[in-house]
Amino acid sequence: MATSTSENQQLFSPTEMMAEAEKFALSKANKTSSMTLSLAIMAGAFIGLAFLFYITVTTGSADAGWGLSRLAGGLAFSMGLILIVICGGELFTSSVLSSISWANKQITFTKMLSIWGKVYVGNFIGAMFLLALVSAAGLYQLDGGQWGLNALNIAQHKLHHSPVQAFALGVLCNLLVCLAIWLTFSSANAMTKAMMTVLPVAMFVSSGFEHCVANMFMVPLGITIQTFAPESFWMQIGATPAQYADLNIMKFVTANLIPVTIGNIVGGSVLVGLANWSIYRRPQLKAAKITAITQTTEITSVKEITMNTATTIKQIMNTQPITLSVEMPTSVAIDSLLDAQLVSAPVCDVEGRLVGIFSVHDVMVDLWCQDYIPTKGQKVVDLMSRDVVAIDANDKLVDVAEFLCIDKEQLYPTTSMGFATRLTSLSLEERAKAMKVSQPHMLPVLENGVMVGVLTRIEMMQALRPIYGDRLNVVPQAELETA
Numbered sequence: 001m002a003t004s005t006s007e008n009q010q011l012f013s014p015t016e017m018m019a020e021a022e023k024f025a026l027s028k029a030n031k032t033s034s035m036t037l038s039l040a041i042m043a044g045a046f047i048g049l050a051f052l053f054y055i056t057v058t059t060g061s062a063d064a065g066w067g068l069s070r071l072a073g074g075l076a077f078s079m080g081l082i083l084i085v086i087c088g089g090e091l092f093t094s095s096v097l098s099s100i101s102w103a104n105k106q107i108t109f110t111k112m113l114s115i116w117g118k119v120y121v122g123n124f125i126g127a128m129f130l131l132a133l134v135s136a137a138g139l140y141q142l143d144g145g146q147w148g149l150n151a152l153n154i155a156q157h158k159l160h161h162s163p164v165q166a167f168a169l170g171v172l173c174n175l176l177v178c179l180a181i182w183l184t185f186s187s188a189n190a191m192t193k194a195m196m197t198v199l200p201v202a203m204f205v206s207s208g209f210e211h212c213v214a215n216m217f218m219v220p221l222g223i224t225i226q227t228f229a230p231e232s233f234w235m236q237i238g239a240t241p242a243q244y245a246d247l248n249i250m251k252f253v254t255a256n257l258i259p260v261t262i263g264n265i266v267g268g269s270v271l272v273g274l275a276n277w278s279i280y281r282r283p284q285l286k287a288a289k290i291t292a293i294t295q296t297t298e299i300t301s302v303k304e305i306t307m308n309t310a311t312t313i314k315q316i317m318n319t320q321p322i323t324l325s326v327e328m329p330t331s332v333a334i335d336s337l338l339d340a341q342l343v344s345a346p347v348c349d350v351e352g353r354l355v356g357i358f359s360v361h362d363v364m365v366d367l368w369c370q371d372y373i374p375t376k377g378q379k380v381v382d383l384m385s386r387d388v389v390a391i392d393a394n395d396k397l398v399d400v401a402e403f404l405c406i407d408k409e410q411l412y413p414t415t416s417m418g419f420a421t422r423l424t425s426l427s428l429e430e431r432a433k434a435m436k437v438s439q440p441h442m443l444p445v446l447e448n449g450v451m452v453g454v455l456t457r458i459e460m461m462q463a464l465r466p467i468y469g470d471r472l473n474v475v476p477q478a479e480l481e482t483a
Contacts, residue, residue, distance in 0.1 A: 012186050018280040020185035025100040025273070028090070028115050029107045036090055036115065040122020041129070043089030048130035048217035050080025052139070054205065059143055059150045067206070074202030080214075081177070081197045085184055092213055092264070093174045094181045095119045099269035103277045105377055120261075127217040131224065140225045145236035148225050152244050155222025158215060159251050163259045166210060170263020171271070173209035176200040177264075178272035210260040219252045313400060314393040316463040317445045317453035323348050324358050326381040333358055333380045346444045346451060347384045354444050354451045356384035389440050391455065393447040397463055400455065404439045 012020060028036070053076040061069040084091050095116055102112045140148025161169065180200035184193040204211070225233075226244045234240055322340045324333050324347045337345060337360060344359035362383045367374065375382070391400055445453045 010188050015280055017182065017185040018276055021097065021182065021273075021276065022100055022104065022281075024181075024185065025098045026106055028095055028098045028119075029101055029111060031090075033118060036118045037122040037125075039088060039090035040092070040119040041126035042087065043084050043091040043119075044123035044126020044128075044213060044216065045130045046083040046087070046089055046126075047080045047091065047123070047211070047213045048127050048134075049083070050077045051214055051218050051221075052130075052134065053077060053079055055147060055151050055154070056142075059147045070206035070208075071202065074205035075198065077205040077214075078198045078201040081180060081201050082194045085181070085193050085197055086190055090119045090122065092116065092119045092123050092261075093177045093211060093268055096174070096265050096268040097178060097181065097273045099273045100277050100281075103274060104281065105375060105382070108376070116265075123213045124216050127213065128220070131217060131220055134221065135224050135228070140229060141233060141236075145233050148229065148233060149237040149239065151218075152222050152225055152239075152247070155219045155247055156244055158210065158219055159246055159255050161210070161256065161259075163255070166256055166259035167263040167266075169208070169210040170212065170260035171267035172207075172263075173204045173211045173260075174264040174267035175271050176204040176209065177211065178268040182272060182276070210256070210263070212257060212261040212264050215252075215256055215260060219247070219256060220249075223247045223249065223252070311397040311463060312393065313391060313395050313397065313445055313455055314447070314452070316397060316459050317393070317455045318459055319453040321346065321454040323451075324380050324384075325350075326355060326379065326384075328380045330363065330374070330378045330380060330383060334360070334363060342442075344440075344442050346442075346454060347380055348451065352450065354388060354390060354446065356381075356386045357388055357440070357442070357444075358384040388444065390444040390446050390451075393445050393452055397460070400443070401460060401464070404457070404460070 031039070054073040057076045058069050058073040061072070064072070081091075083089065084094070098107070098112050098115050101107045102109060107115075140151060142148075177200070180197040183196035183200070186196070187193060222244070226241055226247045229241075322336060322342060322345045324336065324345050326347055326349055328336075333345075337343065337358075343361070344357055346354055347356040347358050349355050358380050362385060366378075366383055391403075441457060443455045444451050445455055
């Protein structure tokens with residue numbers, strides 16, 4: 001008995017859809033050139049078939065009303081994108097979503113343009129192949145030539161836009177096409193994916209938005225009919241070739257194909273791809289929050305205390321620390337740490353806010369993940385940790401010292417009601433020495449939300465050192481032997 005898998009029933013959240021989009025974008029870069037070109041030829045033919053369907057549905061439908069006629073044509077045209085989504089074709093207007101992989105630094109800008117170029121050429125070849133079949137079949141003679149007249153009028157209308165209008169219509173078109181593709185990322189079910197594409201495509205087609213790949217088929221179809229249709233065709237429709245003289249290749253390329261292609265790129269790669277990336281994936285540079293040292297240490301020993309327990313962090317911190325910028329190349333940041341003999345440093349944005357910590361640990365983890373091949377163009381912002389523990393300049397030295405080396409939940413294992421959760425025969429000192437506490441080796445120091453310095457264990461020990469008395473001048477063993 002067949003059972004449906006949970007995968008086919010799964011619906012993804014917007015964040016999960018972003019992850020699916022990243023896989024979709026990166027898959028385009030992982031295909032071979034021959035595979036990309038073949039799938040692009042297939043997609044070009046699919047879109048041409050969709051326009052054939054549109055022409056057929058809208059021919060002779062004047063009595064149905066302008067809006068309803070175009071709605072029916074739009075619903076018919078959605079067949080093209082359904083074929084591409086289900087069969088896996090490479091369509092230029094959806095391939096521009098590979099801008100996501102470029103934003104993630106998974107591919108270079110040149111590689112992205114290369115993908116777009118191969119798909120664009122393949123779509124054109126597919127459109128021309130279908131055009132040859134349609135011309136040989138003489139479809140323009142359907143319905144007493146009305147099919148061909150409809151095709152001529154559609155093609156001619158596309159050449160009468162101004163460059164700005166053609167660009168804007170291209171932006172709107174691919175905004176909807178890429179949103180249709182984006183909706184398919186919400187499910188793993190093929191039927192759901194197909195249905196998701198219908199309404200966005202129907203809207204862009206019925207509203208007259210411009211799609212460069214569809215135009216690669218539609219306008220050359222009009223040019224072919226205008227150039228090669230016999231006299232009998234023109235007599236049937238009551239028109240002349242001169243009425244469609246503006247249907248030529250030069251006008252098509254300059255008045256339609258170039259501005260529409262640019263508009264499609266902006267609408268898909270920027271308004272859908274990069275817009276969603278900026279929401280769900282772009283590193284958010286937020287100012288670090290202060291982790292307050294709320295527990296005040298009580299010095300209860302009967303012994304004489306030689307240190308000043310009121311000493312604050314502001315008095316002992318390093319006020320001129322090494323800081324890194326978010327846009328600094330990783331190699332430069334590593335050199336800065338090595339030159340200063342540091343293992344980590346705070347990262348600040350252009351406004352001087354603390355936004356992260358960059359450490360050699362982060363670098364080594366990334367190198368391991370990348371098989372010790374550094375990512376090209378990598379910056380500090382790509383590796384830094386955004387989970388920052390910072391302290392206030394007015395925190396007391398003894399409180400921070402306790403924060404760094406003592407975990408009171410381990411030292412005093414009790415519930416919120418004060419009941420012991422673990423019995424032990426070890427003394428307080430033995431428990432303190434045995435515990436494992438993991439705290440940062442370097443703590444940024446903030447005052448009124450602004451970083452004013454850093455505190456390391458070196459500054460801590462320099463402040464605690466006077467407890468042990470004056471420094472002794474130790475004579476080297478070599479001098480003792482020669483004395």
